[in-house]
Amino acid sequence: MSKPVNIAILGATGAVGTELLKLLESRNFPLNSLKLLASPRSAGSKLTFKGETLEVKEVKANSFSNIDLVLASAGSSVSKVWAKTITNAGAVMIDNSSAFRLDPDVPLIIPEINPKSLIGHNKIIANPNCTTILMAMVIYPLHKIKPIKRIVVSTYQSVSGAGTQAMEEMKQQFKNIFNDKKPEAKILPYPLAFNLFLHDSKMTDTGYCEEEMKMVNETRKIFNEPDLKVTATCVRVPVLRAHSESINLEFDEPFPINKAREAILQTSGIQLCENWQKNHFPMPVDASNHDDVLVGRIRQDISHPCGLELWICGDQILKGAALNAVQIAELLINKNY
Amino acid sequence: MSKPVNIAILGATGAVGTELLKLLESRNFPLNSLKLLASPRSAGSKLTFKGETLEVKEVKANSFSNIDLVLASAGSSVSKVWAKTITNAGAVMIDNSSAFRLDPDVPLIIPEINPKSLIGHNKIIANPNCTTILMAMVIYPLHKIKPIKRIVVSTYQSVSGAGTQAMEEMKQQFKNIFNDKKPEAKILPYPLAFNLFLHDSKMTDTGYCEEEMKMVNETRKIFNEPDLKVTATCVRVPVLRAHSESINLEFDEPFPINKAREAILQTSGIQLCENWQKNHFPMPVDASNHDDVLVGRIRQDISHPCGLELWICGDQILKGAALNAVQIAELLINKNY
CATH class of the missing domain: 3.40.50.720 (NAD(P)-binding Rossmann-like Domain)
Known part of the structure; x- marks a missing residue:
């Protein structure tokens, strides 16, 4: 072209x-x-x-x-x-x-x-898919160093993923509640103000919804790893435009945290966001309107010798x-x- | 007495x-x-x-x-x-x-x-601890049938866990945003309106915060299983009073879903909440002011032959x-x- x-x-x-x-x-x-x-x-x-x-x-x-x-x-x-x-x-x-x-x-x-x-x-x-892009951006640099064996992810997805009308509807729901009126849900399946719910995409026969299966199948395709083990739980939360994800990774051998941090620091498009003293880690308001996916709170999983825990936030409309x-x-x- | x-x-x-x-x-x-x-x-x-x-x-x-x-x-x-x-x-x-x-x-x-x-x-x-009670209520009946080997949990914790003043502060943050003012955080560590953040309890040297270690250590003590493997990521979300949790369980052998549902149905204090046609599963607004912990979306984990995925919501102030x-x-x- x-x-x-x-x-x-x-x-x-x-x-x-x-x-x-x-x-x-x-x-x-x-x-x-x-x-x-x-x-x-x-x-x-x-x-x-x-x-x-x-x-x-x-x-x-x-x-x-x-x-x-x-x-x-x-x-x-x-x-x-x-x-x-x-x-x-x-x-x-x-x-x-x-x-x-x-x-x-x-x-x-x-x-x-x-x-x-x-x-x-x-x-x-x-x-x-947006949640898939944000997760893949952060875990691929680690996967290149040591192959990921299994991913357990739970998402905290903003309303922007459901479109502009859903964003407006959620804001109106909050306003209704503050005015002692019932929150109405026409675009969204249920009220989202002061609430959250499992992603309402079509259910598949495995009991996973389509959004969750996107995280499974698209990650496999992008990584060219057709057998990568992934399980996902996708949740819509009352946030406006950045998605967050709690990601548990299993490798075949221990993955030193410092090596993970180093890989993240060297990768463009993602940004390490960790202030352990101030308990400041990625938040949707910090990730909104930013190109980079934020990642932090990287921990050795205490339940698995070869596990890593990560927390990420990324702008769903931008990089997502x-x-x-x-x-x-x-x-x-x-x-x- | x-x-x-x-x-x-x-x-x-x-x-x-x-x-x-x-x-x-x-x-x-x-x-x-x-x-x-x-x-x-x-x-x-x-x-x-x-x-x-x-x-x-x-x-x-x-x-x-x-x-x-x-x-x-x-x-x-x-x-x-x-x-x-x-x-x-x-x-x-x-x-x-x-x-x-x-x-x-x-x-x-x-x-x-x-x-x-x-x-x-x-x-x-x-x-x-509240998140521990809610999780334990749902997983103990399963643990009695087949011992749980490992728990990977991510929480969606309401502001009520931070107290009455935090609840009022979060409401005020929303009102400020709707009036084009900055949301102020004095009780909460960061604005929670249209936002979320990792639980701000004191950090321990494992990289887990105290709230997360409560889920690990208290579950072990209550179950009398000092070696139970647990990893937790605790997150505060803009919800008023019910906590939600995405729970991944690993057993030593496959746990048939029907057996899990049966055990839940037979246990008092927990309630199966699953409407697969309507995509209706536990939500904080449904769990608020209810004694029972709601559980649903029980799935065979597609990433692990002996895994189960569960989604729960429970009133943090009541049963929690x-x-x-x-x-x-x-x-x-x-x-x-």
């Missing part, structure tokens, strides 16, 4: 879409043109890019002519509907949905981890979605993949 | 103290007299019991004469100061603090689990503190220990 490029954002008005726009601006992305697309419901909205007002257009069959790259973030069903149209028009699609992530013909990319899996792509590239997608786009352009 | 008894509540105005008062009333506890005690700061407050207004008195050296039983819930340092005075006065102390929990001469009791450890007590009986203490008192009286 030669630069500068003609880009379309599909799902421009969503939580991830608006962040994509900001990143293309702040990272000075080599753009020739930018087209904003959305469903008929959101078409007509106006968004600002580099001081100019752009109108969001309804996505149509001819929307992708002369487009080089589509950043799609309008959900799985929308991606499935438009994928063929996009690639037939000659464009490459970086898809933020789960539609094609496990398709063996589709690379699932975290630029810091498996950039070379992009080589020979078939015009669809998948952006991994929009930033990773833009980094994939940059990789395509800079490496001419 | 013969009934009816003369009771004193030490720390009557706190989150647990006020709940103790309600429980003595609602459970029709065999009371002869009730004395409410607190620090000089809280003395003078008025509380209602069975329609009568009782004044909270300042705790003094002569406060415990003619008292049979003291329910202490004013923190560890207060318990340490008054324990000898209480027992020298001839009263039994049920202590909600961590002061004596690991003392080998002090029984650490969950009435449903180890009631017989009360026999031969030396007038001080410890009420376990006040209810368990009152149940210990009832046991003392009814069994004449």
Whole structure:
């Protein structure tokens, strides 16, 4: 792909879409043109890019002519509907949905981890699930040193993962409670204000929900470790936009903490955040609006001789979605993949 | 101990103290007299019991004469100061603090689990840590069937565990944010509104905080399993009064899910809460103000042939503190220990 490029954002008005726009601006992305697309419901909205007002257009069959790259973030069903149209028009699609992530013909990319899996792509590239990206960013540098045998992870996922409307609904729920009214849940499955619940994605027959199985299957694919043992419990918490994760790792032999810290300090995209005196470790408010995933409270697991405990927080909309997608786009352009 | 008894509540105005008062009333506890005690700061407050207004008195050296039983819930340092005075006065102390929990001469009791450890007590009986009680209630019935080999637990702890003032502070933080003001943290270590953080109890040299070590050491003592392997990550979340826990259990052999469900259904004090069709599992709002600990989403761990995943929620102030203490008192009286 030669630069500068003609880009379309599909799902421009969503939580991830608006962040994509900001990143293309702040990272000075080599753009020739930018087209904003959305469903008929959101078409007509106006968004600002580099001081100019752009109108969001309804996505149509001819929307992708002369487009080089589509950043799609309008959900799985929308991606499935438009994928063929996009690639037939000659464009490459970086898809933020789960539609094609496990398709063996589709690379699932975290630029810091498996950039070379992009080589020979078939015009669809998948952006991994947000909780998976954040976890993978932190544990891959350790996995390279000593292979991880098993992962037990519990998540603390912000409401942003359920979209802009869910964020607004949760805020309204708090306001209702403070005004002695009942908190209403229309977008979210249950009230989230002063509450939390297991992730409400579709249940699979193993008793794991789809979000949890994404952490299992996508981590395996990104690491190219089809037999990696992973168990996950995904939980939605009343936090606005950064996800946290409590991660227990098992190795075949002990992993010295200092070696883990060293590996983290040497890896770009993650940041060690540990102040043991002040009991200050990663928090969602610190991770929000930050590119790096924060990691801290690294401990030798006292229940397992070869175990490590980690605590991470990362911006779900940035590295968990929009930033990773833009980094994939940059990789395509800079490496001419 | 013969009934009816003369009771004193030490720390009557706190989150647990006020709940103790309600429980003595609602459970029709065999009371002869009730004395409410607190620090000089809280003395003078008025509380209602069975329609009568009782004044909270300042705790003094002569406060415990003619008292049979003291329910202490004013923190560890207060318990340490008054324990000898209480027992020298001839009263039994049920202590909600961590002061004596690991003392080998002090029984650490969950009435449903180890009631017989009360026999031969030396007038001080410890009420376990809240997260420990809630977890132990659910996993002990399984442990009796097949011994648990290892526990990996991550908690989602409500602000009530930090006390009444912390609850009010968190609400105020939300209100501040909605009014474009900064959330202030004076009681809590960091703002908790739309945020969460690792439990801020004192750090130990293993890298585990004291709250986490309570889950390790108290579970071992209650189960009488000094070598039980436990690792815990304790997290404070913006929820008002019920704690949640993501629990991963390892056994020596596979534990069939149906057998686990059956054991839970047959155990009093815990309740199976699973609606797989509606994706409805335990939530803090459902567990709040309920005596039973809720458990659900029981799954065979896909990362371990002998693993089980559980999700629980329980009222931190009730079974996690006040209810368990009152149940210990009832046991003392009814069994004449």
